[in-house]
Amino acid sequence: MKDRLLRRLARELLGDDEVWSRIDVVGDIALIHRKFNYPIENLRLLANEMLKRMKGVKAVFAIEPGTEGKYRLRRLIHLAGENRTATIYKEHGCVYKVDVQKAFVVPRLSGEHLRIAELVQPWETVFNMFAGVGPFSILIAKRKGAKVYSVDVNPLAYELMVENVKLNGVEDKVIPILGDSADVSYWLRGSVDRVLMPLPELAPSYLDYALLSLRYPGWLHLYLHVLVRWGERPKLSALRVGRRLLESKCSSFEIRGVRLVRTVGPRIAQVVVDALLNKCEFKPRLRSAEGFGPLSHLLGTPWDW
Ligand SMILES: C[S@@+](CC[C@H](N)C(=O)[O-])C[C@H]1O[C@@H](n2cnc3c(N)ncnc32)[C@H](O)[C@@H]1O
Numbered sequence: 001m002k003d004r005l006l007r008r009l010a011r012e013l014l015g016d017d018e019v020w021s022r023i024d025v026v027g028d029i030a031l032i033h034r035k036f037n038y039p040i041e042n043l044r045l046l047a048n049e050m051l052k053r054m055k056g057v058k059a060v061f062a063i064e065p066g067t068e069g070k071y072r073l074r075r076l077i078h079l080a081g082e083n084r085t086a087t088i089y090k091e092h093g094c095v096y097k098v099d100v101q102k103a104f105v106v107p108r109l110s111g112e113h114l115r116i117a118e119l120v121q122p123w124e125t126v127f128n129m130f131a132g133v134g135p136f137s138i139l140i141a142k143r144k145g146a147k148v149y150s151v152d153v154n155p156l157a158y159e160l161m162v163e164n165v166k167l168n169g170v171e172d173k174v175i176p177i178l179g180d181s182a183d184v185s186y187w188l189r190g191s192v193d194r195v196l197m198p199l200p201e202l203a204p205s206y207l208d209y210a211l212l213s214l215r216y217p218g219w220l221h222l223y224l225h226v227l228v229r230w231g232e233r234p235k236l237s238a239l240r241v242g243r244r245l246l247e248s249k250c251s252s253f254e255i256r257g258v259r260l261v262r263t264v265g266p267r268i269a270q271v272v273v274d275a276l277l278n279k280c281e282f283k284p285r286l287r288s289a290e291g292f293g294p295l296s297h298l299l300g301t302p303w304d305w
Contacts, residue, residue, distance in 0.1 A: 002054070009049050014042050024107050027087030028058040029100055032079070036065050040077060047079035058082050061100065071154035072201075076101055092117075094138050096164045103133050103157035108262050109198070112272065113139050115259075116221060119274075120144045120194060127151075127192040127213050129181035129206060130199035134161040134174065141173035148174045149188060151181045185209035185284065194219040200270055201225070204245060211249060211282040222246075222273045225264065234260040234269040242273030252278035 006020035022033040030050055032043055040062065047060035059081040063074045076085065085101035091110050098105045117139040120126060126148045128137045137150035150165075152158050158178040165174045177184055195210040197203040200223045210220060222245070226237040238258040246253050257274040264270050 005053060006050070009053065010046060013045050013049060016042075019043075019046070025054075025057065026098060026100055026105050026107055027089045028056055029085070029087045030054070030057045030060045031076075031100060032060065032062050034062040034064055034077075040079075044079050047081070051081045059084055061085070071156070073102065074100075091135060092139055094135070094142060094164075094168050096133055096135060096138075097160050097167065098133050099156065099160065103154060103160050105133060105135075109135070112198075112259075112261055116140070116196065117143045119219075120146045122146055124193040125149070125191060126194045126196065127181075127185070127188055127210075128196045128198075129185075129210065130197065130202065131161060131176075132157050132198075134164045134176070136196055136198060137161075137174045137176075138164055138168050138170055141170035142168055145173060149177060149184065149192070150174050151177045151179060151184050153178070153180050182206060182209045182284070185213040188213040190215050192218065194221070196221045198223050207245065207249060208282040208284040211277070211280045212284045214277060214280075216280070217276055217278045220273075220275045220277055222275065223261065224271055224273065226269055226271055228267045228269050234263075234271060237269065238271035238273055242271075242275070246273075246275060246277070249282055250277050250280035253280070254278075 006023055010016045010020045024031045034043060043062050050057055050060055060079045061076040062079055063076055067074055086099045089096045089098045089105060092114055113135045116136055120140050122145045124146045126140055126146055128148055128150045131137050131150040131152045134150055137148040140146055140148055150161060152161060155178060158176060161176045165171055165176055189212050192213050193215060195213060197210055203223055222242060224241055226241045228234050228237045235258050242255060242258060254276045255273060256276055259272050261270040261272055
């Protein structure tokens with residue numbers, strides 16, 4: 001319904017048959033992912049019309065391509081309506097306070113949040129290495145009652161996650177942690193049943209930390225960006241890349257599923273590989289004492305164990 005309206009508006013106003021597919025609506029804020037050099041005036045025209053025609057939309061922003069800085073924030077340009085970036089987002093019966101400027105929210109991952117939550121068993125301990133404002137962690141706790149260590153390095157995402165944990169009444173199940181998930185993996189070593197790595201840009205280089213935290217056999221959900229070869233289906237690309245990565249660390253594992261999450265560029269796909277790992281060899285690089293940040297004051301550094 002929403003997609004059909006957006007498609008029609010974009011076609012009527014701009015003669016554009018594609019821009020509608022780059023629009024996300026988070027709560028009452030609409031976000032248009034702007035292609036490099038796409039005329040901002042055209043987007044403003046579309047934004048004003050969206051405000052008139054879409055009852056629930058109160059603000060519209062353009063998102064510039066790419067992310068900036070350590071926290072991978074996106075640059076927004078205000079197009080129409082209220083100039084505010086905080087809103088309430090509802091998904092699968094959970095409520096989230098979000099800020100489209102400060103903490104990453106991906107409504108297109110909604111189906112993935114539910115799929116993963118359904119795989120978790122109530123007795124499991126889960127490590128969410130890149131939790132954002134908490135949509136995977138909170139849904140898992142709410143649906144399955146499992147315990148989740150939910151980590152984010154961005155203080156703004158962490159603060160929202162803490163609020164969201166309370167809002168959804170899962171304080172006894174979700175443990176929000178502000179820090180680098182590499183550091184947290186040392187304290188969790190050998191203790192978790194399932195690891196989520198929902199950040200394709202970092203997942204391959206953080207694989208050793210995920211393997212360190214697992215109790216074997218254990219589950220891994222590895223999100224990757226893969227280049228889809230000519231004539232190859234994205235799922236096959238996922239299998240090829242996922243298998244190669246895991247073979248470099250694990251002598252015994254089973255890939256139980258591969259899924260296309262979304263297409264992120266011409267021939268680039270975001271995929272997820274679900275694997276049951278039985279035996280892995282890993283050598284996480286020890287990080288410097290300063291690298292352990294605020295956690296080292298609470299828990300000591302790995303050299304203190
Ligand atoms: C793609 S977002 C998470 C999206 C979220 N899981 C969802 O489903 O909406 C990635 C998050 O990882 C966080 N992040 C980046 N590097 C990190 C690190 N080294 N340790 C922990 N979190 C990190 C970012 O701050 C960001 O909030």
